Amino acid sequence: MRNGNFILKEGAVRLSDDVRIREEYFGGIVFHRSTGDTLEVDHEAYKLLAWLRKTGAADIRALLHQKQVRAILPVLLTMNIIEHLPMITGASVCLAIPDHVMRKKDITFAPRDSAHINLSAPETVHLAVTYRCDETCPDCYVRRQKPPADQELNTVEMCNIIDILADNGVFQLAVGGGEPFVRTDICDIIRHAAGRGLVVHLTTGQYVLKPQWEDTLKHVKSLHIGIRSEELINDAEHTSEKLRVLAEYAANAGIGIGANIIMTRFSIRNMDKLVELLLKCGYKRLIFLRYKPTADRGRWNNENPDAEELKLFKNWLTHTKHQYPQLMLRVDCASAFLLKDTNPLTALRAGIRGCAAGERIVSVAPDGSVYPCSQLVGHVHSAGNLTSDSFMTIWQESHVLNEYRHFRQNTSFADSVCGQCDANSFCGGCRVFAKDILGSEPFCPMAPRVPY
């Protein structure tokens, strides 16, 4: 057995302390808190990992003795899900895998989106800690939603919500807003979340960090900067300098940093320049976000790229990837159609899901309300409120969440162009743009993939 340059024949293995495992209807989810790697494994593999966690350490020969284990062990070792311990002194090491761990479970696997089957909890929760913001970004979607700014949970209440999420097995917390830094208690909230074992990501529009935030940011795994494209293009010198200092701080602090760019017509027209500037500032991870409807409908109509422009943007992505191999270019779930020519086999194995609203993610608003995603808010999309309803009741029984997580099975969708498209298992379009919320994506620039 090879692990890097080592041939493993002896010693022991253990489940990494950084790994969290969660049992699911198909087997289990394995999440590595340091790398962010997420694996889905079948029942047998999950049982093995759960046994390893319980056992502490197992003799590698006991694992290598089993053909099925040998098949997955190299991947688990390479991804540091399992750690190799060459020398064990004074530790208790299990010498054989019990029969019940290796016994194949008699289960017929259900398709991914069968009705009434869902994960035990979301993987990631988007927590809007506030809807307030001092900026007046014209392309912000929050003001469209006209959220009440006076219904914000206080520090204790917000930490209670975080406790509920952590207790229910959520892996990651994506903190955003509004502008999170307008909350004077944001540091307490982030520290509390990290202390509860959640991996915390933070999205901000602040280009200049206050010194008092820096201690808190050490608890953040990644920082996502909302780029105001027009400001960066029109005032390149000053804005670049601020962004450069920010990227330098993040690099020194060991925090991952990425630039969120909204795909407006202006951004797309100036994308080469934006990339050049951001690369110079030290941003290698660029995340392109679909332009969601804003409060200013006229501006949105003018700036929302049409299908042809999105298609050109897709081609731009392909060329830019070749031009700048060091760049990590990403698109958000609302733009999954840009990946439509991905090999479905690759998509499935790489865990690409398209819209995962109510299935793998949910959004929690500043007042504790739960929504399928941060774009689908307001009374009609409310699944409940964590200050008054139990998390499990919301997650398992909410009609709203069930409707979104199984949208691919809804007749409106199944009969639509998206429903007939061969890529619907890993795309499906964005529900924010879809007709009647559950129908087809009207802006998809790609022809539907039909049986050959």
Added chain:
Amino acid sequence: MKILSVRRGFASDHSSTSYEFLAVDKPLRKKEQAEVSRLSSRVNPTTRRANFIYHVDGYDIPGGWKKLMARYYDVMYSESYGWWMLAMAWKAIPGQFEELLPFEFEGATEGMGIDIENVEERTIVTIHCAVEMGMPYSAYNEYYDDEDEDEECDDESGMFATDDELLNALIQVRQQIIGGDYRALYAVWEKYGDINDENTPPKPEERKTGEQIVSNFKSMLGYIE
């Protein structure tokens, strides 16, 4: 016992390179499977198939994919951010490599074209292209479908077939090329070739058989605009 999916890093999105290899002429023996396994901990080959996925830019199959084609596999496709490679390998009869060389070209579109080369004892034809959307790659629709050994079988015509339409197309084209029928390669030139290029490949003679294979294959080829 299986790993069903692997999503790398803190991302819900996609950046990866994938390879799908298939042994057509003969399955891999256990020793050969073990040799492929040793190349990378990311692969778990069956007797016929091997799939590699690299999620981190800059990582690739140690020693390169051509080594696998030279020794074990007969057809392969690879996709990376919309750019595709379709490859076929076999032990060519004397003189065939020279016959194939005129079909090598660099396309009018940068990155598209055909490479012909001998690696170890085999000839490898590599088509650099885009694959048209609407082309299904696999019947792998059920998320929890079992993917155990040797799902491949002979189809109605007696030709070896898999559950992957793109691999099936490559199997058919490879069979034509081995038999001296180069219409599919000419079709690639018609799609991507530079009409101003003085080194135009010779137009293969028309044949009654296999026309559907060529036209299906050509219809799969797309453009990166």
